[in-house]
Amino acid sequence: IVGGSQAEVETQPWIAGIFQNIKGTDQFLCGGSLIDPCWVLTAAHCFYDPTKKQPNKSAYKVFLGKSVLNATDEHEQVFMVDEIISHPDFTDYTGGNDNDIALIRIRTTSGQCAVESNYVRTVCLPEKNLNLHDNTRCEIAGYGKQNSSTVNLISQDTCKNKYYDNTRVTDNMVCAGDPAWETDACKGDSGGPMVCEHNGRMTLYGIVSWGDGCAKKNKPGVYTRVTRYLNWIDTNMNAVLTKSR
Numbered sequence: 542i543v544g545g546s547q548a549e550v551e552t553q554p555w556i557a558g559i560f561q562n563i564k565g566t567d568q569f570l571c572g573g574s575l576i577d578p579c580w581v582l583t584a585a586h587c588f589y590d591p592t593k594k595q596p597n598k599s600a601y602k603v604f605l606g607k608s609v610l611n612a613t614d615e616h617e618q619v620f621m622v623d624e625i626i627s628h629p630d631f632t633d634y635t636g637g638n639d640n641d642i643a644l645i646r647i648r649t650t651s652g653q654c655a656v657e658s659n660y661v662r663t664v665c666l667p668e669k670n671l672n673l674h675d676n677t678r679c680e681i682a683g684y685g686k687q688n689s690s691t692v693n694l695i696s697q698d699t700c701k702n703k704y705y706d707n708t709r710v711t712d713n714m715v716c717a718g719d720p721a722w723e724t725d726a727c728k729g730d731s732g733g734p735m736v737c738e739h740n741g742r743m744t745l746y747g748i749v750s751w752g753d754g755c756a757k758k759n760k761p762g763v764y765t766r767v768t769r770y771l772n773w774i775d776t777n778m779n780a781v782l783t784k785s786r
């Protein structure tokens with residue numbers, strides 16, 4: 542996050558940190574959001590590797606309840622990954638990052654999912670046709686330097702036709718930015734949540750996906766529009782349930 546402020550994990554207790562083991566060391570890869578005790582929603586581009594058909598599940602670890610990146614937090618919970626489901630129509634960077642969404646199922650070594658606490662909690666998914674007003678203030682969080690901030694939703698028309706070119710921003714995306722362009726999601730925040738308050742609940746409205754740079758004038762952050770994937774999420778979570786029984 543650029544231009545944000547320090548945040549404790551209690552203010553965004555659904556935020557997940559996804560790490561990848563590279564040559565024996567765990568490196569931070571992406572953020573994510575806990576949507577069910579056993580499932581984290583993140584961005585497909587986090588796992589995109591044109592040289593591999595399937596990511597190597599055993600290389601990843603997921604942390605919940607963690608306020609700081611490089612130290613053990615007494616409230617953290619750590620998990621292995623037993624499923625990574627990237628959207629089959631994800632178009633990668635060259636295709637514009639459309640359908641940038643992935644589900645990962647988490648398990649402790651003893652087979653448990655997340656345990657709710659003040660530090661670990663699921664976030665609500667939006668209702669089906671939720672279309673929040675332009676300028677709605679939303680919160681973004683990540684494990685970047687300063688890790689929480691607010692941005693305003695930007696109209697689809699303005700984002701498509703004024704800030705980016707019309708073909709890059711699809712209806713599966715939603716743009717958000719700071720009116721002064723001082724704060725934004727940035728490298729390392731990918732996959733993490735953009736939550737907006739709706740009917741008194743913090744609702745997962747976007748997933749950090751892409752943007753032209755960070756906090757650049759007229760170049761808002763672009764987020765995966767979660768409302769477009771509610772059926773996909775449901776179907777895939779249930780398919781895995783059925784498979785493992």
Ligand code: 4AZ
Pocket residue numbers: 725726727728729730731749750751752753754755756761762763
């Ligand atoms: C990135 O590289 C990235 N300003 C994430 C978000 C944005 C730009 C880049 C949006 O992960």
